[in-house]
Amino acid sequence: MGRPLAAASPLPGLAARRPDLVGLALLLCTVLGWGLSWPVNKLLLGLWPPLSLRGMNGTLGGMALMLLALARGEALGVPLGQWGRLLLIAVLNVTCWIGFTTYSMLWLTAGEAAIAAYTMPLWTVLLAWPLLGERPTVRRVAGLATGLAGVAVLVGGGPSLDLSRLPGVVMSMLAAVTFALGTVVTKRAPLTLPPVAGAAWQVLLGALPLALAGLLLERADPAAMPAHGWALVAVVAAYPLGVCYLSWFAALRRLPAGLAATGTLLTPVIGVLGGTLLLGEPLGLRQGLALLLTVAGVLLALRG
Template identity: 50%
Template sequence: MTAPNVPAAPRLAPAGLVYLLITSIGWGLTWPVMKHLLGEWPPLSARGWTGMAGAALLALLALASRQSLIVPRVQWGRLVLSALLNVTSWLTLIGLALLWLPASEAAVIAATMPVWAALLAWPILGERPTLKRTLALLLAFGGIAALMGGNGLAASLSKLPGIVLALAGSFGFALGTVTAKRFPVKLPPLTSASWQILVGCVPVVIGGVVFEHPDPQVLSAVGWSSMAYMTVVQFCISYACWFAALARLPASVAAIGTLLVPVIGVVASAIVLHEPLGPGQIAALVMTLAGVLLATRS
């Protein structure tokens, strides 16, 4: 008896995997870079101005790729909503969270975004939560509980504002992701990214000017290098590679591939910033990544 013909699984495009790896490395290294920059510049100004510059570079890249920058009038409402959720809230809340948390721990909490997205898909998209998604949420909260352990009650309470802010930022990004599926912004990828980052960074920059009064003269050479890294790598190269990866890989593969981001963030923060990498941090990373894997595979 001959075996039935079973279609082979489609091969993953090597170029897509390379783009995904570049994206994960770029975003992962942003965590220690941003944490260092906060020692020289306040969070809203650091995030807002680098985002504005990154949006300009993405716009130039879009033009070079022959993508129109014109936004139809009917798309502006969706674009602004997506920008406020995916950019404004993320940059603001995560930037402030780093004032209370090490970069490695903020990266772990931020990795819970796919879990929130899986839960929000029920009321917004009608996708009922499964048992796996419920377990994913429990694992993610278990990871956060491991981070709350600290070195005692005082250490835990001192982390609480940062944990709340990081969770709020992750939740807002997840809400923006699910809302974008319900009300998609119909623009070319680079055009959409450049406009969303630009629009989303405007409130962040205004907040920095009003409340922080940043002084460029206080930035050291390392500080300027950090600003350049966030502008070119975080907002331009990584986003461009992300869209290139999405064009060549299944969405599920791309989503799981981004799990490298918190891993790289944790390891890089331990090496560059000498942040602790003990049993608590490792347990939190493992539990959070396990929860995210369950959420993305269910």
């Protein structure tokens, strides 16, 4: 369940109008990994306690990113005055995001959780008004209403209201709101760390509270994890939390930021389809309508 930790400015000139195929391939690599991480983590939740699982994944992914940053020649040192900001952004963008989305899947399917969580651009629009002075346009307000309608469809189970999914929807929405707040904080006071090193610190610092909470609150028995479970843990740590961040930053260097942001909307689509194909999750009118409304709402917000 990955998500970009930083953004870049659109490329100027012809590069912005004619995105190259390598950039598109890198973007596809990113959204495939982030999208498939939803059903894989849903599967792992049946094998391992949630805090221990995600804390372990994040810690391994952060350490892998640290090694990659060193291999790229990036400095890992953090200026003294940025530690407080780095910790805040790590908590909002990683601890809250991973924690809330993981718990949301205790009530929701992987696809439903992905749909609700990917409303974060809508909340970014709302939070940017009081915190950055960016007044929302009519199109962005319409996008917010459309996206929230998609979330309402998730809670509605047909002719009657199905409150059994409500805790999961609330968890996913909290993940979206806290991530949006982290995005606005980053925009208002950006970190000056190199891209991969910055992502590594955020993932590692954000995952450590989850890992510590897992040690204190859960009883995770390594012997109880089957071999295929450990293989999936390694895949999640290496691909969505490692390779995908590298491919994301590389895609941002080649593509306009708006196109890259729009491309990430494939993530919940892949999450829904992956949940159906890998876990046999239902894909009916309700899920399809919720996905359509949410993606349409985010598109309106991004183009507003």
